[in-house]
Amino acid sequence: MTTDLRGLAKDEWDAWYRQLDVAFGGVPESDDERELWRSLTECARSIGVWDGETCVGSAGAFSFRLSVPGGALVDAAGVTMVGVAATHRRRGILTSMMRKQLDDVRALGEPVAVLTASEPAIYGRFGYGAATQQLKADIDTARVRLSVPPGTDDVALRYAQPADVHEACEALYARAVPGRPGMLARQPGWERLGLLDPKDDRDGASPLQCVVAERAGELVGYARYRVKPEWDFKGPKGVVRLGDIEALDPAAYAALWRFLFDIDLTSSVLAGNRPADDPLFHLVSDVRRCDVTVRDSLHVRLVDVGAALAARTYRTPLDVVIEVDDAFCPWNAGRWRLTGDPKGASCDRTDDAPDLALSVRELGAAYLGGTTLTSLAAAGRVRELRGGALTESSLAFGSDVAPWLPHGF
Structure with missing residues (x-):
């Protein structure tokens, strides 16, 4: 069977993305999420493999700036949206897309390509190595206490609508990027990712909430999260689901975590993506009751x-x-x-x-x-x-x- 590998035309995006949906299980995304990825897709950097009028393979790349040791931002291709139809496996389609993509990355002068792998066993043969880790923590806040540093009580916290403080939060995030390798300087359009809040993805949790930390009227930190109310015969046992948290100093960071621990009617905080050296684990009284697990995250080529x-x-x-x-x-x-x-x-x-x-x-x-x-x-x-x-x-x-x-x- 003959297939055609070619660049993606804008009017092919729906068929191309539909193939990707099927490759990842066939559950459609919300309209908001789909519209965001449509707006972020760089068609000039995207590849489709077609069998007649049917898309059977996809791969794309985003134009990123990656923080590296020393604080420099390096041009990097963010490899994404990679999928091959189950009907067309073992025909070299993935290899041909990886070949085309890395040749294109080289031609653009980007020294690095990066990806997050749905199946990490796949990409080693194309030269990608697992370069970062992420921690997941399910913290029993009914039994774990925080020991906070001096100055924590001087930090003022207030609720804010996520969209109202989004620009200030993005500026704070940008200040953090050079200080930690592996972070991405958010390019135009990517600031929308932090506000994405599809109702179908909440699994019973609240809409996105935000609390900001301030000192002398200046923003020094923020946390975005959702709360999932849960009850049993004994009473409330709600879960705080942390989206992201950033702070400029230890006191602001501790103040935000203390707030998350103390939200009424909850007994746990679920943090799905934290760095391997997160200072949180030096603040808690019992790390064993934080149920920490680790997995690979960013793969670098x-x-x-x-x-x-x-x-x-x-x-x-x-x-x-x-x-x-x-x-x-x-x-x-x-x-x-x-x-x-x-x-x-x-x-x-x-x-x-x-x-x-x-x-x-x-x-x-x-x-x-x-x-x-x-x-x-x-x-x-x-x-x-x-x-x-x-x-x-x-x-x-x-x-x-x-x-x-x-x-x-």
Whole structure:
């Protein structure tokens, strides 16, 4: 059966997106959610595979700016909306879309591609490595207490309509982006994501609510959440479902969490996406009753190894030759001399003897500083070819702040 892989025309979007709906189970999204994704889709960066008039494969990319260690924002392709019809599996459609997409990313000069994987086992063969983690916490607020830092009582809290304070909250979010690798600088249109509130997705919870933290009239934090009322014979046991929370300082952060813990008629807070080093877990009295689980989040693929490694800084001075294996993007394969420190870096081709050898997948996993090269080496994924090179490089690649992706795409 012959298929046609081509760029997406605007008038093909409905058929293209319908195929994606079916690939992800066939449950249609709300009109508001569908309209948002239609407005954000970059048709010039989207691919469809067609069997006659039927779309049987889809893939897209968003034009992002990704925070990396050192605070720089790097151009990155946000790979998204990838799906293949079950009727057309095992015919090379996914591979052909990944091939086309990475060639296009390279042509655009973006050194990095990123994605969140519905099935993480799929993308390693295309060079993507799991670079960040997210924590989920289901906190028993009836039994867990908070120990808050000095100044918490000086923070004023007030309810606000999410749309009324949205611009100020977005400005606060933008201030946080350079300080944590893995965050995305929100491009025009993406600010709408935080206000998306489809009624069908609430599962009995309230509409989106917002509380802001202020000091001397200045916004210093915010939390967006929903409350799901629940009762049994013993009384109320409602759940606070946290959407997102940001704060400029420890006191504001603690004040917001104390508010969430104290909402009337609730006995738990469910936080679905928190960074691996969330300071919340140093404030709680009993982390065991926070029921913390961890999963992979952002997967990173270096499309231009030299440009990507030169775009970030390194925690300690480093001069290392890395031999990279990259079968899917062979222009990356070979030896690279990486020289860097906390102020900057360069990465160029070299014929010098290698100090480390690894695949581009492992390089992507370590890129944001959340996965150590030493742990990858312990799994046999990195080979040390010069004594001491592994420890030196692992330390330099690390980040003082855990990388984290605050929202999907």
